[in-house]
Amino acid sequence: MSNIQKQKPLLEVVDLKQHFxxxxxxxIKRQVGAVRAVDGISFTVNEGETLGIVGESGCGKxxxxxxxxxxxxxTSGSVIFDGIDLVNAPKEQMLDxxxxxxxxxxxxxxxxxxxxxxxxIIGEPLEIYRKRGMLDPSIDKEVIEKRVEELMERVGLxxxxxxRYPHEFSGGQRQRIGIARALALNPKIILADEPVxxxxxxxxxxxxxxxxxxxxxxxxxxxxxxxxxxxxxYISTRVAVMYLGKIMELSRSADLYKNPLHPYTKALLSxxxxxxxxxxxxxxxxxxxxxxxxxxxxxxxxxxxxxxxxRMEKCKxxxxxxxxxxxxxxxxxxxxx
Amino acid sequence: MSETVSSNQAQxxxxxxxxxxxxxxxxxxxxxxxxxxxxxxASIFLLLLATLCFLAPVIAPYEFDAIDLYNIRSAPxxxxxxxxxxxxxxxxxxxxxxxxxxxxxGLTAALLGSFVGTVIGSSAGYFGGRIDNLLMRxxxxxxxxxxxxxxxxxxxxxxxQAFGIVVIIGLFSWMQTARVVxxxxxxxxxxxxxxxxxxxGAKDRLIILRHVLPNISNSIIVGATLGVGNAIITESSLxxxxxxxxxxxxxxxxxxxxSQATMASQPWLTVFPGMAILLTVLCVNFIGDGLQDALxxxx
Numbered sequence: 001m002s003n004i005q006k007q008k009p010l011l012e013v014v015d016l017k018q019h020f021x022x023x024x025x026x027x028i029k030r031q032v033g034a035v036r037a038v039d040g041i042s043f044t045v046n047e048g049e050t051l052g053i054v055g056e057s058g059c060g061k062x063x064x065x066x067x068x069x070x071x072x073x074x075t076s077g078s079v080i081f082d083g084i085d086l087v088n089a090p091k092e093q094m095l096d097x098x099x100x101x102x103x104x105x106x107x108x109x110x111x112x113x114x115x116x117x118x119x120x121i122i123g124e125p126l127e128i129y130r131k132r133g134m135l136d137p138s139i140d141k142e143v144i145e146k147r148v149e150e151l152m153e154r155v156g157l158x159x160x161x162x163x164r165y166p167h168e169f170s171g172g173q174r175q176r177i178g179i180a181r182a183l184a185l186n187p188k189i190i191l192a193d194e195p196v197x198x199x200x201x202x203x204x205x206x207x208x209x210x211x212x213x214x215x216x217x218x219x220x221x222x223x224x225x226x227x228x229x230x231x232x233x234y235i236s237t238r239v240a241v242m243y244l245g246k247i248m249e250l251s252r253s254a255d256l257y258k259n260p261l262h263p264y265t266k267a268l269l270s271x272x273x274x275x276x277x278x279x280x281x282x283x284x285x286x287x288x289x290x291x292x293x294x295x296x297x298x299x300x301x302x303x304x305x306x307x308x309x310x311r312m313e314k315c316k317x318x319x320x321x322x323x324x325x326x327x328x329x330x331x332x333x334x335x336x337x
Numbered sequence: 338m339s340e341t342v343s344s345n346q347a348q349x350x351x352x353x354x355x356x357x358x359x360x361x362x363x364x365x366x367x368x369x370x371x372x373x374x375x376x377x378x379a380s381i382f383l384l385l386l387a388t389l390c391f392l393a394p395v396i397a398p399y400e401f402d403a404i405d406l407y408n409i410r411s412a413p414x415x416x417x418x419x420x421x422x423x424x425x426x427x428x429x430x431x432x433x434x435x436x437x438x439x440x441x442x443g444l445t446a447a448l449l450g451s452f453v454g455t456v457i458g459s460s461a462g463y464f465g466g467r468i469d470n471l472l473m474r475x476x477x478x479x480x481x482x483x484x485x486x487x488x489x490x491x492x493x494x495x496x497x498q499a500f501g502i503v504v505i506i507g508l509f510s511w512m513q514t515a516r517v518v519x520x521x522x523x524x525x526x527x528x529x530x531x532x533x534x535x536x537x538g539a540k541d542r543l544i545i546l547r548h549v550l551p552n553i554s555n556s557i558i559v560g561a562t563l564g565v566g567n568a569i570i571t572e573s574s575l576x577x578x579x580x581x582x583x584x585x586x587x588x589x590x591x592x593x594x595x596s597q598a599t600m601a602s603q604p605w606l607t608v609f610p611g612m613a614i615l616l617t618v619l620c621v622n623f624i625g626d627g628l629q630d631a632l633x634x635x636x
Contacts, residue, residue, distance in 0.1 A: 069536050095538045103536045111529035114635055115551040117362060125537045132538070163362065165634040181533070 009044035010221050011068070011101075011189055016041050016077035018060070018067045018245075022296065036295045037063040039245035039303075040077070042322070045189070050215065050222040052236030052253065054229060054268070058292060060245040061225045062106075065191040068223070069103055070094060081189070096134055102182040106194040108174035112166040118177055119162035122148045125184040151180040155210060172203035179210065189221040196231060208235055229272045233257055238328070241265045244295055244303045252328035261331040264304050302334065310335060369631040376627020379620035386617065390436030399427040401434040402585040410603050420605040422595065432609055435587035440617060442503055442572045442588075447564030449507030454514025455550070455557055461515070462522030463545055473519065480512045485574065492580045502581055506568050514560040521553035528552075555629050562625035566618035573614075589613050 018038040023029040038060040045051045053061050067074045070086055079086045084097045102125070105111035112121055120127075126144045129135045149159040155176040166174055175195060182190050192211070196204040208231065214220060226232050232239055232253070239256045241249040241264065249262040260266045267286040274280045288307045302308065302315040312334060320332045371377055389396065398418075399405075409425040411417060419428040461472035488505050525531070526549055534544050550557070573590020575581030582588050589610045596606035630636050 066532075071532060071536055098538060103533065105529045105533060107529055111533050113530040113534075113548050113552070115633075116547075124534070124539075128537050128539050128543070167635045178533075 008047060010047040010082065011045040011223070012078075012080040013044070013064075013068065014042050014078045014080065016064070016067055016079065017075040018063050018072055019075040033296050036245050036298070038067060039295075039299075041242070041245070041247045042077075043240055043247065043250060045221055045223055046237075047188075047221055048215075048219055049237035050224050050235050052232040052239040053223065053225045053242055054227060054232050054239060055242035056227065056268075056292065058295070059242045060295075061227075061242055062193050063245075064242070065103070065193050065223055065225060069101055069191055070098060095132065099129060099134065099185050100188040102185065102187040102190050104175075104178050104182050104190060104192040104195045107198050108171050108178060109166075109198075111178055112174055114166055117163050117165055118152070118157075118169075119145070119148050121166070121177060122151055122162075122180045122184055125181060129185060147184065148180075151183055154183070154214075155180045170203075171199050172206060175199060175203075175207055176210070179207075179214070183214070183218070186218070187220070189223065192222055192224045194225050194227070197226060197228065204231065211235065229257075229269065241268065244292065244299075246303045246332065247322070248304065248332055250322070250330045255329050259329075261325060261329070261336060262304075262333050263308050263310050263335070267309075302332075365634075366631045369636070370627050373627035373630050375623045376630075379623035379627075383617065383620040383624065386436065386613075386620075387440055390433050390440060393430070393433035393437060397427075397430040397433050399430045401430050401587055402426065403430075410599075412603070413605055419609050420603070422592075422606055423599070428592075428605065428609055431587040431592060432589070432613055435589045435592055435610070436613060438582055438586070439569050439572065439589040439614070442506065443565045443569040443617065443621075446503045446506040446510065446568035446572075447561050449503065450510035450564050450568070451514050451557060451561040452511075453508065454511035454560065455518050457511065458515035458518030459522055459545055459550060462519035463526055463541065463549060465523075469519070472515075476512050476515050479509075484509045485571075488571070488575065489578060489580055492575060502572055502575065506571050510564055510567060510571070514557065514564070517556045517560055518553060521556045522549055525549055525552045551632070554632050558625045558629050558632075562622045565621045566614075569614055569617065 016038055017036070017040050019034040019036050021031045022033040022035060024032045041060075041064065043051070053064065055061050063072070066072055068079050068086075070079075074087050078088065081097050081101060084093060086094050086097060089097065116124075123144045126135065126139065126147065130139060130144070148162060152159045152162060157173060157176050157180070161168075166177065169177065178195075195211070196207050199207060211222070211224075212235065215222060222235070224232070224235055226235075236253045239251060239253050240247050241256070241262065243264050249256065249260070249265045251261075256265065257269065260269050263286075267288050270283075270286045274283065286309070288309075290307050293306050299305075300319065301317050302311070302320050305311050305315050308315065314334050318334070320334045322330045322332050323336055324330050325336060393401075403426065405417070405421060405425040405427065407425070408414075408417060408421050410423055411421050411425075413420045413428075417427050417429070419432065421427055422431070457472055457476065461469040461476075488509060491505055492501065531544060531548055534548050539547075569590060572581050572588060573593055576583075576588055576591035576594060582591065584591065592610040593607065593614070596603070596610070600607045
């Protein structure tokens with residue numbers, strides 16, 4: 001796997017924090033706190049790989065990719081893409097760089113404008129950048145039309161349906177439309193925010209295979225969010241496990257599933273059912289006590305302290321740093337000092 | 338160009354047994370509007386009524402202020418098809434002349450009101466925060482001012498006729514639309530397709546015009562159709578108070594007001610202008626209904 005290590009990082013996230021202010025007061029608002037959705041995470045994504053992000057609801061997965069896409073202004077930290085810090089770059093430069101970062105959304109029903117035809121949905125990214133004058137001037141309406149048809153064929157939609165509206169398609173087909181839209185500008189990296197979790201299992205595999213094929217064909221890089229561990233295992237080169245806005249463990253996909261290190265990862269993996277009733281009945285699960293604590297308060301110890309079965313005195317007051325266990329495996333836990 | 342390409346495709350696809358619709362979206366909308374029978378009948382009727390009214394100087398049987406002293410307060414007859422009023426003026430003639438002003442005021446004031454309301458409501462709803470607070474408090478303020486007295490004061494200073502009244506009514510009837518539009522936008526802007534458009538780098542103006550407003554067109558259309566009726570009624574109140582269109586120029590509103598005292602003895606003086614207002618408002622509502630259906634691709 002050393003060849004992956006040698007590849008240059010395409011995207012670098014450095015100590016990214018995304019806090020949302022909690023305001024109170026009538027007319028004169030004052031900030032009374034903050035939801036620490038993402039609380040200082042760092043990772044790199046290499047060219048051509050897929051970085052999976054797993055974690056339970058509310059752990060900040062979606063917020064992370066949205067901050068990377070600059071849909072929110074990050075509280076602090078930087079997102080470096082192709083040598084440009086998107087957080088602090090001037091708007092024009094940021095937009096130009098973001099042409100190469102596209103998103104696929106979770107809900108195939110809500111992410112397509114019900115009043116637009118498929119052709120205008122898929123062509124929209126091109127239209128927007130054309131109007132901004134950030135595309136090659138040779139790209140005119142006819143070229144866009146051709147490109148839309150090409151994209152539809154590529155993602156497995158009949159191009160004769162380009163005049164139809166989203167509601168005339170099934171969930172899987174709609175997700176294909178969303179993928180075609182994300183591909184329109186020939187991006188380098190695609191941020192997929194749970195792209196299959198709203199779909200039927202049979203459709204999920206079709207979409208995953210499509211994403212896989214597209215990656216090979218266009219040399220795409222993915223940041224792929226899911227809460228389904230099997231999906232993540234299938235698609236990811238490396239996996240980051242998030243909890244309460246922090247990365248707990250970051251490892252090559254195969255290593256993580258074979259040899260989870262962090263207590264949270266172990267619990268998470270043991271929560272996934274095994275599709276064999278014999279084994280499923282015999283195995284022992286790690287049950288975590290309590291709920292995910294509120295992300296509103298500032299923490300000075302390990303973020304997993306409240307629920308950790310192995311907690312120590314040290315964990316209460318010291319935030320464990322990311323520690324490299326071997327070449328492809330990092331973990332943030334005091335057990336591995 | 339795309340049409341020829343798609344017709345070639347259609348042939349190849351037809352060979353594969355796939356039915357292809359080659360209708361453009363505008364045509365689909367138009368066909369959907371035509372399917373709404375009530376809306377079609379209403380449009381034809383309103384168009385006919387408007388044409389008759391605007392042709393009043395040509396087709397009306399009398400002058401609108403011509404007095405027939407032999408037939409004062411006469412019931413509908415062959416000579417005066419809809420009867421005459423207290424001054425012996427022909428009701429049909431006055432109805433046609435009055436329609437010119439009433440329909441114009443109703444439609445344009447409602448359009449103006451909806452436009453202002455949509456602009457204010459959508460800015461408040463979309464941008465939120467301080468802008469929202471500021472605009473909505475301004476809306477509350479405008480709402481809490483008793484409209485009629487204010488209109489009376491303003492119109493007494495401006496001795497304009499129909500145009501002035503359109504502006505005055507329009508500028509004092511946007512508040513409801515603004516509130517409804519704001520509310521609708523608050524829910525629509527949370528949709529992922531708005532986030533998607535922002536992720537693509539679309540400007541706010543484009544997002545509002547392309548993604549948000551089309552998805553709340555229902556609320557705007559309903560507001561506008563209700564506004565037509567309100568504008569006609571407001572105009573009649575103003576006329577009644579002598580501040581709207583001044584006599585002897587007829588409007589449906591002032592004809593209705595003039596007939597109040599004699600409603601029992603000469604009902605035709607009340608019934609016909611009332612019917613004219615009722616039918617116009619009803620037609621506009623039906624058309625609005627058809628428009629909503631036609632604009633919504635999911636229906």
